[in-house]
Amino acid sequence: MSAIEFDHVWYRYSSHQDYALKDVTVTIGKGEIVGVVGPNGAGKTTFAKHINGLLKPDKGLVKVLGRDTKDESVARLSRDVGIIFQNPHHQLFSETVSEEVLFGLKNFDVENPGLVAERVLEDFGLLQYREKPPLSLSGGEKKRLCIASAIAWDPKILVLDEPTVGQDLNNKRQLLDLIVSWSQRGKTAILVSHDMEFLWALNPRILVFSKGRILADGKVDVVFTDEEILHEASLRLPQLAELAAKLGWKNPPRTPSEAAKRILEVKGWPM
Amino acid sequence: MDPRCRLLIALMLFAFSLAFLDLPKVVLVLALVILAGTLSKILRRLAKLQILTGILVAFILVINITIGYSVIYSLTLSLRFLSIVSSTSVFFLTTSPDELEQVLKWLRAPRDVVFAFTTAVRFVPVLMLDLSQIIAAQRSRGLEFEKGNPITRLRKLSPILVPMIVTALLRSNDLAEAIEVRGYGVSKRPTSIYELKFSKYDWSCIVIVVLATAALTFLLIY
Amino acid sequence: MSSNLDLTSGQGCGKPVVIFRDFTFRYRDADEDALRDIDLCFERGGFYLVAGATGSGKTTLLRSMIGLIPHVYEGEYSGEVVVLGKDVRGTQISELARHVGYVFQNPENQIFMFSVERDVAFTLENMGLPPAEIKRRVEWALETTGIKDLRDKAPYELSDGQKQRVAVAGALASEPEILILDEPTSLLDPLTATTVLDFVEGLSKMLNLTVIAVEHRLELLLPKVDFIIALKDGRVVLSGRPRRLFENEVNINRLKAAGIAVPPVVDIYHEVAKRGIKMEKPPMTVDELVSIIKRISPVDR
Numbered sequence: 001m002s003a004i005e006f007d008h009v010w011y012r013y014s015s016h017q018d019y020a021l022k023d024v025t026v027t028i029g030k031g032e033i034v035g036v037v038g039p040n041g042a043g044k045t046t047f048a049k050h051i052n053g054l055l056k057p058d059k060g061l062v063k064v065l066g067r068d069t070k071d072e073s074v075a076r077l078s079r080d081v082g083i084i085f086q087n088p089h090h091q092l093f094s095e096t097v098s099e100e101v102l103f104g105l106k107n108f109d110v111e112n113p114g115l116v117a118e119r120v121l122e123d124f125g126l127l128q129y130r131e132k133p134p135l136s137l138s139g140g141e142k143k144r145l146c147i148a149s150a151i152a153w154d155p156k157i158l159v160l161d162e163p164t165v166g167q168d169l170n171n172k173r174q175l176l177d178l179i180v181s182w183s184q185r186g187k188t189a190i191l192v193s194h195d196m197e198f199l200w201a202l203n204p205r206i207l208v209f210s211k212g213r214i215l216a217d218g219k220v221d222v223v224f225t226d227e228e229i230l231h232e233a234s235l236r237l238p239q240l241a242e243l244a245a246k247l248g249w250k251n252p253p254r255t256p257s258e259a260a261k262r263i264l265e266v267k268g269w270p271m
Numbered sequence: 272m273d274p275r276c277r278l279l280i281a282l283m284l285f286a287f288s289l290a291f292l293d294l295p296k297v298v299l300v301l302a303l304v305i306l307a308g309t310l311s312k313i314l315r316r317l318a319k320l321q322i323l324t325g326i327l328v329a330f331i332l333v334i335n336i337t338i339g340y341s342v343i344y345s346l347t348l349s350l351r352f353l354s355i356v357s358s359t360s361v362f363f364l365t366t367s368p369d370e371l372e373q374v375l376k377w378l379r380a381p382r383d384v385v386f387a388f389t390t391a392v393r394f395v396p397v398l399m400l401d402l403s404q405i406i407a408a409q410r411s412r413g414l415e416f417e418k419g420n421p422i423t424r425l426r427k428l429s430p431i432l433v434p435m436i437v438t439a440l441l442r443s444n445d446l447a448e449a450i451e452v453r454g455y456g457v458s459k460r461p462t463s464i465y466e467l468k469f470s471k472y473d474w475s476c477i478v479i480v481v482l483a484t485a486a487l488t489f490l491l492i493y
Numbered sequence: 494m495s496s497n498l499d500l501t502s503g504q505g506c507g508k509p510v511v512i513f514r515d516f517t518f519r520y521r522d523a524d525e526d527a528l529r530d531i532d533l534c535f536e537r538g539g540f541y542l543v544a545g546a547t548g549s550g551k552t553t554l555l556r557s558m559i560g561l562i563p564h565v566y567e568g569e570y571s572g573e574v575v576v577l578g579k580d581v582r583g584t585q586i587s588e589l590a591r592h593v594g595y596v597f598q599n600p601e602n603q604i605f606m607f608s609v610e611r612d613v614a615f616t617l618e619n620m621g622l623p624p625a626e627i628k629r630r631v632e633w634a635l636e637t638t639g640i641k642d643l644r645d646k647a648p649y650e651l652s653d654g655q656k657q658r659v660a661v662a663g664a665l666a667s668e669p670e671i672l673i674l675d676e677p678t679s680l681l682d683p684l685t686a687t688t689v690l691d692f693v694e695g696l697s698k699m700l701n702l703t704v705i706a707v708e709h710r711l712e713l714l715l716p717k718v719d720f721i722i723a724l725k726d727g728r729v730v731l732s733g734r735p736r737r738l739f740e741n742e743v744n745i746n747r748l749k750a751a752g753i754a755v756p757p758v759v760d761i762y763h764e765v766a767k768r769g770i771k772m773e774k775p776p777m778t779v780d781e782l783v784s785i786i787k788r789i790s791p792v793d794r
Contacts, residue, residue, distance in 0.1 A: 085407065389605070
């Protein structure tokens, strides 16, 4: 059974508007990491909101873990689908950091909520703030708290909207490790992001959205080296992909040191 | 047409709507309101509004009849109400917030009040968007409004209200900075890129409105 | 003077437009200084990139140049900030705003009027300029930012990239000498972000405007700027011309320690150098790297 299945999904916000999703068909397996990219207004967030039933398709079918989203409440779907939206200020409301994490745990009747909250705060380096108000944290920390609060109830699918915004180099590395180990536990991660360099390093499957349609679907090194697709979707090549394209390399390098080795593979350097 | 001219027409219609209480006159005024609506090409939106008001009007009608007023008198009252609402709508449906701001300025309303008013109108849709995103975010964390008794339901408002207040405060903080940086209040006599100017057309319009008012007053009263 | 700090006020700084001297600031009720011992000089016509992790003091630095600090945000203030010859502490924001255009992180929150044209005119109306002069400047600002066809649009009809341009046009209309941009692309998709930054670069050249921009995505802005200033915990850890600074790997590590991601091409430059091949200058774009490789590679001749 797949984790997420979109079958010819059409959706529009009102009858005066154009469809925000047009005939979207895609299947995402358990344990997959998927990067969702595309210009603003291409339908990425609309797509994400279908995964936990916040939006239900006008035409077509969305199945999550085999269940038709039309038959389920948002709350029941959210037990298995943790969605974290872009702006932390749209969700932080508790008096303390640990209560913020407990909110979801209690809503979903998770056992030993106190213990679980403590553990997840520790994993995210936020334990020392547990008695502080969430709004006193820095921008990056607020974002991590939001992600932690969803990881806490241990959903099967995690959907993150622009998770790298406001995160420094170190936090991005931690986030990358977190997502990789998440998927190694057989869990699915969907990342809506503009951060091409981050996605390149993460090496996920990529869905390119443009004007409500899926323009491309494939491994990051195939999709992100296709200049035509990226141009149509208002994206930019990550630098390592651009380098590979311009030097005519078949397999683009994943890291700068790999690229350096490849540059020097040519014989005859005066070393 | 100059927004001040529209304001004048709307005021005239509004005054007539208030002034009379017998059926033929009320019908005549309502017809005039609808004519104004047709001329300003807002008839459709006006009709929509009238349907909404119509429900309320029907309600007034029924109540009036049940408490013993005559059918004609009740009908008059209802139509009068409809005409009052529609006449003010003729102005508000044809006037953009920008023009409204210019009219208020021209009426010498205090600048801070006008600016506070227009800014509020400007940011209502933005805040509504925030609200819908907040609701989406909290529902995604398992918040359910449908469950529980009234007291637990009331407590469920805080996950919505607190972020709403915080977002609004952060936004107003940004706005306060921007107001400073964009020089609001620097000059005691701020100017405007477009000053309101009456054209020949507007003047003739005003003359017609004044004449019509006089004629109608004469006709309807005597 | 250490080699990683080139923009100090003590050193030769062409025609200074902004000078920070031993500037330290702590917000009221804060436990730590937001900025500490800042000693910087910005020259006329320069394009400056201010980099740093969240909370490193970037926005505080910008606020200090327009007088939001200390006139709106109060706190402990020491040292001085001089903008176009005026001490910020003794000058009103409105006076500074005549010469300094400021574009906030979220352009939505600085657009007040219901049409683009009237919003671009907002500052000029506030200054009390005659309508004819306002029209001339608004026309020029709309033309320069390429949004003439948007003049009658309402804010909610605009895309994020368009809002950004409207905000820039509103700042340019007062014909400033300095343009400050706080994370101008954080809400934009990569290609729109590139277009906005290209356009800002063009403005700085065309108008000999001093541009000071905070930006997270270094790879977008590095090829365009003259100078970079890196902040960490309220202190300047690096300042100067990126090409010169990036030659030295110590400086790259300093950036990384400050939580700033360096574009992969710069990393490649140092990885190649470690293996014994020294390219003459660190590249800022992939095109530059490719042309260096083609020039020095033994095979392609």
